[in-house]
Amino acid sequence: MLVSPVNSFTYEPSMHYDRELTAEAGKTIGLAFYDILQPPPSPPEPEKPTGPDFAWTFDGHVEGLYGEVDGEEFNAEWEADTPFEYEGNKSLKLDGSNAYVDIGGDVISRETLTVSVWVKAPASSVTRYVVSDWWLDGPNERSWAVQTYGNHFNVLLSRDGTFDTGSVKNYQSSGIEIWNNEWRHLAFTYESDEDGGALRMFLDGAELKNWRLRIDSDASVPSLHAGNGGLRIGATRTGQSGEPTRWFDGLIDEVAIWNSALTPAEISWLAQNSIRERH
Numbered sequence: 001m002l003v004s005p006v007n008s009f010t011y012e013p014s015m016h017y018d019r020e021l022t023a024e025a026g027k028t029i030g031l032a033f034y035d036i037l038q039p040p041p042s043p044p045e046p047e048k049p050t051g052p053d054f055a056w057t058f059d060g061h062v063e064g065l066y067g068e069v070d071g072e073e074f075n076a077e078w079e080a081d082t083p084f085e086y087e088g089n090k091s092l093k094l095d096g097s098n099a100y101v102d103i104g105g106d107v108i109s110r111e112t113l114t115v116s117v118w119v120k121a122p123a124s125s126v127t128r129y130v131v132s133d134w135w136l137d138g139p140n141e142r143s144w145a146v147q148t149y150g151n152h153f154n155v156l157l158s159r160d161g162t163f164d165t166g167s168v169k170n171y172q173s174s175g176i177e178i179w180n181n182e183w184r185h186l187a188f189t190y191e192s193d194e195d196g197g198a199l200r201m202f203l204d205g206a207e208l209k210n211w212r213l214r215i216d217s218d219a220s221v222p223s224l225h226a227g228n229g230g231l232r233i234g235a236t237r238t239g240q241s242g243e244p245t246r247w248f249d250g251l252i253d254e255v256a257i258w259n260s261a262l263t264p265a266e267i268s269w270l271a272q273n274s275i276r277e278r279h
Helices: 019-037 264-270
Strands: 054-056 076-077 091-095 101-104 112-120 125-135 144-150 152-158 167-171 184-191 196-201 210-218 231-233 237-238 244-245 249-258
Touching: 019 231, 054 184, 112 125, 112 264, 125 249, 144 184, 152 184, 152 196, 167 196, 184 264
Parallel strands: none
Antiparallel strands: 054 249, 076 091, 091 249, 101 231, 112 184, 112 249, 125 144, 125 231, 144 152, 152 167, 167 210, 184 196, 237 244
16 A cells, blocks of 8 residues: 555664664654644635536436536436535435446546546445446546545546556545545546646545545556546446446435646535535
């Protein structure tokens, strides 16, 4: 397991430590304890974002709220339990066995991206897909995905459509119990840069850092792969036929996508307000 940042110290009695080396070792130990013991970061002061480019609030229908794309196959149900109360509001209820929404279309920027979604679910012993442009099997089809597993959530990004360690960013929340059938706000931003792409994850408006962020793979992703799997909510695709699998079990609401990277202050606003109130 890799944790960012990583501070480690190995004591070897046979080695001679002078004053400078001993002081450096003490500093390393102190930083390691600081990473573990410091309180969770507070979200920044909220700032209302513009957009989004595409959004679905699931108020009894699946049509896009702001952007329209092809497809939108639907076989899920509606639920009155939602993160925000207003007349006619509904969330998407998924049963973990065969319910999902197939948005279709190639709507996502390959250079910058923000995905925001509200989720209510129990902990799960299997990987489930919340929203993604990803095929579980099939070369050249993987682009990005938001998953749940155990009591965590993952974000995956691929630069070439494979799941090879050298081609994927695979980040996961760590040290936090998320899934207890309460509404949680998940978000990530991706931004291409000269270092190979920056991925940032947010939980309830606060960025995940230090011991709260586990990095399984941090390959250079200068741009997202342009897979043709299409956008799905509550499942991913598998095999050459593209049949759905890894269905989500729980409630999903207010899926929103920006073809730009929002700021932490804008993510904080989304964790407190419905995207219907963006203007």
